[in-house]
Amino acid sequence: MNYSRRPVLKNTLYASGALLLLVGSSVPASAAVVTGAVQTSSATARTGLADMSILENTSLVSTTGQEIAPNAAGNYDLALQFSGTGLADVGLVDSKVLVYVLPAELQGKVLDGATVDIQADLLPVTPADIPGIDLLFNAVELAVNVFASAVALTGTDVSGLQAAVEELKGLKDLGSYTATLPATISGDGKALSVDFTQGLGNYFHQAYATLFGSLQTAVNGIDSANPLVEAALTILKESTDPLFKLINSIGDATSDVLNASINGNLMGTTKGTLNLTVSEPSAPTAIVRAAAIDDALLSADVLSLVETGGEAVTLNFQLPEETPTNPLEDFTVPAATFEPIHHGANTLTGNLALDDSVPAGTSFEAVTTLPNGQQIRTPIDSDGHFTIETGTVNEGESLQVQIVAVNGDFSKAGASTTVTVAAAETAPPTDEPGAGDDGEQDTDSPGDAETPGEGDDSTDEDQPTDDDGEDVAPPTDDGNDLETQPDEDLDADNDGDTIPDDTNDTGNDDSPVPDTDEDEGNPPPDTDDDGNTTDDNGDTPTEQPETDGDSDANDDMPPVANPDDDTTTTRPDGETEGTDIKPEGTRPPENDVSNTETGNSDSTTDSPLIDYQVSQPSLDPVKHGDVQISGTVASDATTPAQTHFETVATLPSGQQVTTTTESNGRFTLKTGHLAAGQRVVVHTVAHNNGHTRQSNPVTIIVDPAMTSYQTPGGSQPLSGQAHNRLARAFEASGQTDAAQANQKQTAAKTAQRLPQTGERHYGILAVIGGGLLIIAAALGIDKWRQR
Numbered sequence: 001m002n003y004s005r006r007p008v009l010k011n012t013l014y015a016s017g018a019l020l021l022l023v024g025s026s027v028p029a030s031a032a033v034v035t036g037a038v039q040t041s042s043a044t045a046r047t048g049l050a051d052m053s054i055l056e057n058t059s060l061v062s063t064t065g066q067e068i069a070p071n072a073a074g075n076y077d078l079a080l081q082f083s084g085t086g087l088a089d090v091g092l093v094d095s096k097v098l099v100y101v102l103p104a105e106l107q108g109k110v111l112d113g114a115t116v117d118i119q120a121d122l123l124p125v126t127p128a129d130i131p132g133i134d135l136l137f138n139a140v141e142l143a144v145n146v147f148a149s150a151v152a153l154t155g156t157d158v159s160g161l162q163a164a165v166e167e168l169k170g171l172k173d174l175g176s177y178t179a180t181l182p183a184t185i186s187g188d189g190k191a192l193s194v195d196f197t198q199g200l201g202n203y204f205h206q207a208y209a210t211l212f213g214s215l216q217t218a219v220n221g222i223d224s225a226n227p228l229v230e231a232a233l234t235i236l237k238e239s240t241d242p243l244f245k246l247i248n249s250i251g252d253a254t255s256d257v258l259n260a261s262i263n264g265n266l267m268g269t270t271k272g273t274l275n276l277t278v279s280e281p282s283a284p285t286a287i288v289r290a291a292a293i294d295d296a297l298l299s300a301d302v303l304s305l306v307e308t309g310g311e312a313v314t315l316n317f318q319l320p321e322e323t324p325t326n327p328l329e330d331f332t333v334p335a336a337t338f339e340p341i342h343h344g345a346n347t348l349t350g351n352l353a354l355d356d357s358v359p360a361g362t363s364f365e366a367v368t369t370l371p372n373g374q375q376i377r378t379p380i381d382s383d384g385h386f387t388i389e390t391g392t393v394n395e396g397e398s399l400q401v402q403i404v405a406v407n408g409d410f411s412k413a414g415a416s417t418t419v420t421v422a423a424a425e426t427a428p429p430t431d432e433p434g435a436g437d438d439g440e441q442d443t444d445s446p447g448d449a450e451t452p453g454e455g456d457d458s459t460d461e462d463q464p465t466d467d468d469g470e471d472v473a474p475p476t477d478d479g480n481d482l483e484t485q486p487d488e489d490l491d492a493d494n495d496g497d498t499i500p501d502d503t504n505d506t507g508n509d510d511s512p513v514p515d516t517d518e519d520e521g522n523p524p525p526d527t528d529d530d531g532n533t534t535d536d537n538g539d540t541p542t543e544q545p546e547t548d549g550d551s552d553a554n555d556d557m558p559p560v561a562n563p564d565d566d567t568t569t570t571r572p573d574g575e576t577e578g579t580d581i582k583p584e585g586t587r588p589p590e591n592d593v594s595n596t597e598t599g600n601s602d603s604t605t606d607s608p609l610i611d612y613q614v615s616q617p618s619l620d621p622v623k624h625g626d627v628q629i630s631g632t633v634a635s636d637a638t639t640p641a642q643t644h645f646e647t648v649a650t651l652p653s654g655q656q657v658t659t660t661t662e663s664n665g666r667f668t669l670k671t672g673h674l675a676a677g678q679r680v681v682v683h684t685v686a687h688n689n690g691h692t693r694q695s696n697p698v699t700i701i702v703d704p705a706m707t708s709y710q711t712p713g714g715s716q717p718l719s720g721q722a723h724n725r726l727a728r729a730f731e732a733s734g735q736t737d738a739a740q741a742n743q744k745q746t747a748a749k750t751a752q753r754l755p756q757t758g759e760r761h762y763g764i765l766a767v768i769g770g771g772l773l774i775i776a777a778a779l780g781i782d783k784w785r786q787r
Helices: 003-026 134-150 159-167 197-210 213-220 227-251 257-261 300-309 720-733 738-751 763-786
Strands: 055-062 076-086 097-101 115-122 176-182 191-195 267-278 285-293 311-317 336-338 347-352 363-369 375-380 385-389 398-407 410-420 567-570 576-579 628-632 644-650 656-660 666-670 679-688 691-694 698-701
Touching: 055 285, 055 311, 076 097, 076 285, 076 311, 097 267, 097 300, 115 191, 115 197, 134 159, 134 227, 159 213, 176 197, 191 267, 197 227, 197 257, 213 227, 227 257, 267 285, 285 300, 336 398, 336 410, 347 363, 347 398, 363 385, 375 385, 628 679, 644 666, 656 666
Parallel strands: 567 698
Antiparallel strands: 055 076, 076 267, 097 191, 097 285, 115 176, 115 267, 285 311, 336 347, 347 385, 363 375, 363 398, 398 410, 567 576, 628 666, 644 656, 644 679, 679 691, 679 698
């Protein structure tokens, strides 16, 4: 050492030491205590959730998705994350509470163990600028500068010490507060909450204290081997000691200097994730709401504000399918009583006693097994009455009748009842000569004279013919009393089975109506090749509507089709073909119907269905007595996303019924009871975000569940004239299936009516009358010869 400089160094150390002592003594011990009130919540009355919120730009989401499936135990695991950014005026001492409000569907369903994962990103701070810290820090900075000047001549390195001081004068990152805290469930089970005020405060104190660690390390790391440096260092430590003591008390949370100082700009992005498990909700959909507030009391008013204004998330729970309750399980189906049925009858009338024990929504039907094994179903009205169309029955035959109760998808059958056909009723005597029990004309005459055509050698010249010159078979005595049932009052299908005709002008089914053409000698009306009546010019006149109250059994059948109609017909045998049936009413348009929000029905360019071809529905067979139509709507990869389907049926009455098609394509339409030969038009409608498009319609014909049709007097064949006209109608149309034959029967009957009179054409009466005239003439000639 250059001893000539020692006096200078000594003088410098003494001066620096004096200055350090002065600096150290100038910082009062009370500098670490910051006066001023601690920040408290505002006393201003709160009128809304915004007044108590501590975060902005908030949201609530389910981190596991909104579709919640049950776990292995049948419960549901939820993870609901609420997030936002801290408000600028939220300080360290303000309460920080996350609240989750549960809907009624989840209240009381929360299992033990609910927790909340907290993550709060703290905003950076300048450690040296915190009120209550800044005075002590400034004194330490001065002391460090004096110390550096004092030891500069000794060659002591103080750069680390000076760098530590400068670092505390800049922004420092405090990191993020993370913790998993138990959730508290309110007494009424309506809310779950967590208060993370204290946890975040403790973390902030510890993170802040850690920032001063580098300064303490730098002071303690100075080499003090030189006696002069050691003397200066001792004075420096005395100057920094008040600051370091305060920092240590902040770190162990024994000082509240930061509580008053950090009154804003505390939190950045903050998240709270509620993890809980609930048992099966009382409904498949539940809405949970959440908020972050500065009120830990959670009064009813506070929860109400969160429930109405908090962020919401909708949860859809996949609940197990419930087995529907069978309303007929304990119900006993009552037995029916029946009116006697006699030989030759074609209906069986019964009654069902109904009382208050019948479950609501229950209907009944009678299932009858005919002697030939065929089963027919007959609906029972609300009063318990029903009439079964049995067809003609014979003495000694048995009918098995079983009453079936139907309620929704459930049905229950009662005991089977056997009804035996009794002998024919004895007709009371009448005073009218030659009249039987039904008013028929007695054709027998004394002498057992033969009726022409029965066992004689009459030639073809004696054989009656119809309007077209074809032979008409004479009446035969086969036990069916043809005279009492004019065959012109019956229709037949291709198999010779008969169906009931309509009533006459008097409203009686069996009253004969005089023939105004052939029976009175007038020539029959001209007809064309199709059996239609023509006028003198060969034109087919327009048939006038019936005004006499006469109604056809088939009057409710749809009109004959227009060949231009673009529909599909399903026949009773299940086969389909391009139909020529135009359903009753107006068929809906087949173009895309796209309604925008403004109601502009022409805006179709943005429709996802604009190029999509909706498939026609595939229908299951339908038979007489059915009360519903079912089938399938096909969809494939070309079906636009979010498309769902409806199926619409136009009933014979013109009424439309609609049902939603299930996700597997199946549908069921409730139609009410359907009769044989009726037609139902069905089409599919595709829906996609307000746009609709429908398929071409399909027409299904109700299958006649019986193998034959009956008249009140029994099964009767058509006369040759009616049979030939019906055959020509079949040949002209090319339709041969049984269902479409009903349509031709209507045309055949129309051809037999006189224009605008409503009178029918009874060819058999003309045959019988002719026979009687021949018998009378033969008897007269015989007597003349004898005389």
